[in-house]
Amino acid sequence: MSDRSHEKISVLMDGEMEPNAIRFLIKRMISDPALGQTWNRYHLIRGCLQKKPNEPLMIDVADQVLARLGVREYTEPEKSSRAHAWLKPVAGVGIAASVALTAVFLMQQSPVTRHANTGEQFLVQQKIPSQSVPLQTPPVQFVDLPRAQLATSVSEWRSSGYPDLRTPQFRGFLYQQPQQRAPGTLQQHAPYVYTITPENRVSSSH
Amino acid sequence: MKKENKQMSEKAIDQELVKQAQAGDTKAFEMLVTRYQQKVANIISRYVRDRDEVLDVAQEVFIKVYKALPRFRGDSAFYTWIYRIAINTSKNHLVARSRRIQNSDVEPEEAERYASALEMQNFDTPEAEFARQEIEAAVTKAVDELPEDLRSAIVMREVDGLSYEEIAKAMDCPIGTVRSRIFRARDAIDRALKPLLAEKPSRVTYVG
Numbered sequence: 001m002s003d004r005s006h007e008k009i010s011v012l013m014d015g016e017m018e019p020n021a022i023r024f025l026i027k028r029m030i031s032d033p034a035l036g037q038t039w040n041r042y043h044l045i046r047g048c049l050q051k052k053p054n055e056p057l058m059i060d061v062a063d064q065v066l067a068r069l070g071v072r073e074y075t076e077p078e079k080s081s082r083a084h085a086w087l088k089p090v091a092g093v094g095i096a097a098s099v100a101l102t103a104v105f106l107m108q109q110s111p112v113t114r115h116a117n118t119g120e121q122f123l124v125q126q127k128i129p130s131q132s133v134p135l136q137t138p139p140v141q142f143v144d145l146p147r148a149q150l151a152t153s154v155s156e157w158r159s160s161g162y163p164d165l166r167t168p169q170f171r172g173f174l175y176q177q178p179q180q181r182a183p184g185t186l187q188q189h190a191p192y193v194y195t196i197t198p199e200n201r202v203s204s205s206h
Numbered sequence: 207m208k209k210e211n212k213q214m215s216e217k218a219i220d221q222e223l224v225k226q227a228q229a230g231d232t233k234a235f236e237m238l239v240t241r242y243q244q245k246v247a248n249i250i251s252r253y254v255r256d257r258d259e260v261l262d263v264a265q266e267v268f269i270k271v272y273k274a275l276p277r278f279r280g281d282s283a284f285y286t287w288i289y290r291i292a293i294n295t296s297k298n299h300l301v302a303r304s305r306r307i308q309n310s311d312v313e314p315e316e317a318e319r320y321a322s323a324l325e326m327q328n329f330d331t332p333e334a335e336f337a338r339q340e341i342e343a344a345v346t347k348a349v350d351e352l353p354e355d356l357r358s359a360i361v362m363r364e365v366d367g368l369s370y371e372e373i374a375k376a377m378d379c380p381i382g383t384v385r386s387r388i389f390r391a392r393d394a395i396d397r398a399l400k401p402l403l404a405e406k407p408s409r410v411t412y413v414g
Contacts, residue, residue: 003393010389013241014363015216016370022218030226030233038396040240041403045395047244048345049364056257057338058247058264062239065268071232 009038013046212369220284227275235275239268242285246292253296267295341402348398352391359384360391 008025011017017025029035047057066072223241226234243264250263270291278287349357355377362368362376373384 003389006393007385007389010392011385012219014370014388015212015219016385017215019215019218022215023222026219026222026226026234026237029237030231036233036237039237041396041399042392043240043244044341044403045345045392045399046364048342049349049360050248051244052248052251054255054257055244055247055251056260057342058243058261059338059341061243061261061264061268062236065239065265065272066232066236068265068269069272 005035006038009035009042013039013042208371209369217283221280224275224278224280224284228278235272238271238284242288243268245285246288249289249292250296253293253300259299263296263299264292266299267292270295337402341399344398344402345395348395349391352394356387356391356394359387360395363388 005028008017008021009029012022012025029039044057044059051057063072219241220238223234223238227238246264246267247260250260250267254260254263267288271288274291278284349360352360358377359373362373363370368376370381370384370388373388374381377384
């Protein structure tokens, strides 16, 4: 787009263009958005210079009119069709549901954890139980440890939706907490679930 | 260009835009609105004092124009046609407003509150009003900063409404020079205006 095109627009809006050239330039402005914008801005300048003090400066009237007629949404950053406006809430609910479902799914899956004492990494495989017994205890397999062996968790695993607390930090807290309690307190009701680890399983077998 | 030729040129622009708009081209309708929106505001302001109401009535005018455009045959000039619609819409607005207040069986203070509530149905956000003022200030400043020859040319054209031929006589220069000066003036003002238009806040419209 050249200055020459802008100059032609300037001449056109002043009514100084030869009639045979008018049609061609108008068609160009209709098809070229940048030229159309120039037409708008030049008229805005005209509006500023010609308006009386008590008059408001007219901006975007065409957009507002077309929006009120339902021909087009008013110029928002995200333009969308009015015909599909009903999709917005439905899409919002759908996105929220899928995010919630993903979060629940991820919380139920804790494939990698860290050994509480050694810090060595091992894998916990949770086989999804059959649908007839949805809340059965999943078998746990420890691998990559020097004394790797098959173990089964005795805790009843439930899909509660709460975050997985079987982290090294939380386990450490549970192990240390009863020892720090004063005598006479409810040590026997410490709110944790006993978990079999390779160490205590070996020691309990002796 | 002679005055009668200038009128023919103006008429040819309207005819072409109307023809395209009647064929369903929304962009052509937008260009028509842009071309006449300030003139329509000027007509409405003679009847309606409140600036927000002027904006509302102007919208009503162009909605009527859009709906009636397929029936416009071009027997009169487009501006004459739109001028009549603007006057009738302004008068109807005043009648409807006074009827709304008369029909409401309320105390004067209540009526005042009711009237202002009606006015609140469609109004500019403070940001939009601020943007308007900013645009006007930017244009005024840009005009003031123009070189003397450009400023004289654009003022004679836009404020005094002179033709290129008349300006050429007044400035004692060829018409081609006038054309160039007016364009350069517009281009300079446009460059000052562009950054402001990039982040122009929208007008809030409440449908109720």
